[in-house]
Amino acid sequence: MVSDDEQPPNADSERQSQREDERSTDEFSGRRTNRTRWVGLGRLAVTRLWKRTTKTTSRRVVATISAVALTIALLVVVTGVALALADGGTTTENDADVQVMPESTDLLSSINGVEGARLGEANERAASIREADGVDHATPVLTEPMRLEQPSDESAASTNETEPGSEANATDNRSATDPQTVLLVGVTPDEESRTVAGLPTGELASDVDTTADAANATDTNATAAQAPGQRELVLSTTAAERLGVTAGDELAVSSSQFEMTDTPPPTVTVAAVVETSGDDETPVALGHLHALQTLSGASEGELADRVLVWGESDAAADEAAAAYPDATVETPDRTDPSLLFDDGLAFVTSVLALVVGVAICAAFVATTAGMTVNEDRRMLAVLESVGFPTHSRLAIVAISTQALTLCGALFGGVLGFVGIHALNAVASGTIAPGAIAETHPLFLPYALVIACVAGLIAIPYPLVIAARTSVLAEVSR
Amino acid sequence: MIHRILGTLASAASQPSDERQPTPAVRLDGVTHEYGATGGRLRAGEQRTVTALRDVSIDVQPGETIGLEGPSGSGKSTILHAVAGLLVPTSGSVELVGTDLTPLSTRKRTHVRRQHVGIVFQHFHLLPSLSARANVALPLVQTGVPKRARRKRATELLTQVRLGDRTTHLPSELSGGERQRVAIARALATDPTVVIADEPTGELDTATGDAVLDLLTDVGRERAVLLASHDESTLAVADRVITLRDGRVVADGQ
Known part of the structure; x- marks a missing residue:
């Protein structure tokens, strides 16, 4: 018989190893x-x-x-x-399915007062997008702050000479208010009412001749620019309250440019006053793109901040990407839950x-x-x-x-x-x-x-x- | 798990005591219990305590079937509950296979009960929303037996109690006798050392009761069985009948 003391050292280690094996097996079994x-x-x-x-x-x-x-x-x-x-601010609030925006220009965006990049040849390209299958409508959107005021008697009289239909406005005794800065948003409305900058385009006369082909679409806009319908605005309630006007009133564009050249400022008619569906603190007005481009000097390059496209999302996005290969094409998710936090x-x-x-x-x-x-x-x-x-x-x-x-x-x-x-x-x-x-x-x-x-x-x-x-x-x- | 329990029990049974006698399956030594004093059923204060057991001492050997008789309130159920570890007596000790239950925590008593005790109630107390097989397998869930093994064991036990064709039936779809047989099968699921049965035939007619007693007699060949009843014919299957009066043992033997 061999006692524990007499056992070789490797027997102890074997026994210890066996005990450890048994213990680990028990632990595994327990687990x-x-x-x-x-x-x-x-x-x-x-x-x-x-x-x-x-x-x-x-x-x-x-x-x-x-x-x-x-x-x-x-x-x-x-x-x-x-x-x-929950939705975006007024100027970004629209019901378009796709929007085209210029690539962000980080170098300029940090400098206060310097405009960001804009899309060029917007009218022509929007017209070509509009003609594509699966696209219902496309419009460039130009946003410009403008100073508007009620026309003085003098300018109102001159307006009356050209617009006999506005006689009722000329006899209005209301005194003119100070010029107010309003965010003017120019679009090309069609027959269907759409929402841009929180305002309905349906209140504006259509610029799109549905019988015209793509080739003369821009000409259609140019011709329409001369029509009285081009000089109309849809005002947000905030803008209307600040300017003290209601639907049917006249407004004049206030600019030192006109004072210096001593030319009567152009006037526009308030087509409608509508409560915006989003931010109601910013005075906003929706008007015709061509008129705004002419006033702001953006007509030469047919400049626009964005192009909005309505229709089937995939088709609209493809067409927009083809028209503006270097721009950002977004399909906005209007149901993004993160909007709740905004x-x-x-x-x-x-x-x-x-x-x-x-x-x-x-x-x-x-x-x-x-x-x-x-x-x-x-x-x-x-x-x-x-x-x-x-x-x-x-x-x-x-x-x-x-x-x-x-x-x-x-x-x-x-x-x-x-x-x-x-x-x-x-x-x-x-x-x-x-x-x-x-x-x-x-x-x-x-x-x-x-x-x-x-x-x-x-x-x-x-x-x-x-x-x-x-x-x-x-x-x- | 079952084999482990059996192995433990076998080794416990094979270990000779100092007097070279087998360890009793159950030993009650000088057990006294007062309800109300230890937070029992009646929580009406110390002035209204009820003495259920007075200095009760009983030994039950493995393979022995003990009958407990006596009128209502004589302490039969209290003895069964003390043996099952469901209550701790006010004084005295309750040993189950050599383990004194009285100093143990509730958790440890539950563990001992799970390993060594099977309980058959008068009112069956099956879970109504579980099948007969699931009811029988219930104690094995807590022991960590895998699902397949649980089902196999439960089916075997139901076959033993001649309910092999009722495994998927709900209790509401079984007769009283069948429900009690399911309850007996459940009590045997963990292969316990001790089976306690409180009025097992109280809800059954004579013929069905006889069948259930036959089953308990079979069970008692390998285990200690404690059987509480008022019924003479039920007590007739016991090897030894202990008579209780007012919590005292007044007779111990046939």
Whole structure:
């Protein structure tokens, strides 16, 4: 017999190695058992929930899921409305499907007062884009700050000589106001009303002769420039209030250029005063592109800040890229959720919806889950009697509650999408010209996350009820 | 897991005690329990404590079936609950396969119960939304047995209790006798050393009750069985009947 002391050194190391192997095998086995146990607990909770819903007592389960679904649906609808409220500023607000912008000029943009790059030959290229298949309309957009004022009697009289139709305006006793700087936006309107700079182009006479071919499209604009319709503006309410004019009034362009040459300033007619759909603090006016190009000296190069294209997004983008290979062609995502952070009202609305949604959802889940656990006391007692420790029983309650909440959130997300479409249909048929709520694919994961948070907030209540269950009281009944 | 439990039990049974006697499956030594005093069922204060057990001492050997008889309130169920580790007596010790349960934490008592005790209730207490097989496999979930092994074990046990064709039935689709047989199969899932049955035939008619008792008798050949009942015919299957009155053992033996 060989004692431990007499064993060769390598026998000790072998034994130690064997012990380490056994220990690591036990640890691995333990980890695997733990994992199997937790998977089993999860399966048990979900299976039990499923069987209860489909085979035994479904009323409580359906009530919980419905409560969560309705809350989440409401959250999704309100967030959709907030997203529709959120949009860019007035001068960037349009409903075009594609917009062409010059490549950014970083060197100039940092210098105050220096204009950025503009697109050249905009009229001609927009006309060619307009003729492409899949494109409904294309217009260059030129933005220029201009000083406008009510015409003096003298200039009004001279205007009257050329425009007998404006006699009523000349007899208006209202005194002229100081010149006001207004952001003039020039476009080429067509027969259909579109939104540019938050104002409708439909209030302006169409510059596009639908019977004319592409070759003489620019000539059509040039000819139209001479027509009285070229001298009309659509004013935002802010601009109209500052200038003190209403629809049908005359406005004169105030410029030292005209004073120096002692020529009467050109006048324009206010075609309409419209409330902008976005930023209502900037005075904006929408007019005809050619007239603005002529006034600002941009007519020679047919300059424009942007070209907007309406139609099928792919076709419009391809055509725009072909016309301006070096420019930036953007397909704006009007439902980008990050827009919510740029608009105060939309942000506050969505945050309120979030807080209210989480609070109501958590309250519903806590109440219904608490009632469910109260009814399940016997089940919890049975689990304890067959050897489920407290943490396992609470895990089953927590998993069941979260699974119910997530089911409700899934239904609620889908219901929210349906609700947004229904809301838009009702609004379009009654009070609004178009959609008042937007959908976004991110709404569904958003709904799930919110429901998950609400579930986590609600879980302590059913867990406390579960933890207080007395096995002896329940099994002795 | 089952084999590990069996191995542990086998080694425990094979270890000779100081007196060269096998370790009893259950040993109650001077057990006294007052409800109300240790936070039991009745939380009405110390003035209204109820003494359920008074200095009870019982030994139960493996393979022995013990019947507990006595009127309501005599302490039968309290003994079963103490053996299962569901309550800790006010004084005395409760040993299960050599392990004293009284100083253990709730978690450790639950662990011992899971390994060594199977419980059969009068009202079956099956989970209504789980199938017969899932109910039988329930204790194996906590022991970490994989799903396939759980199903295999549960199906085998249901076949043993002659319910092999009812594995996917819900409890509501089974008769009273069938439900109690499912409950017995569940109690055997972890191959426990001790099976306790509280009025196992209380909800059953005579014929069905006899079938259930036959089953418990079979179970008792390999394990210690503690059977609490009012019914003479139920107690007739016991090897030894202990009679209780007001929490005291007044008779121990046939």
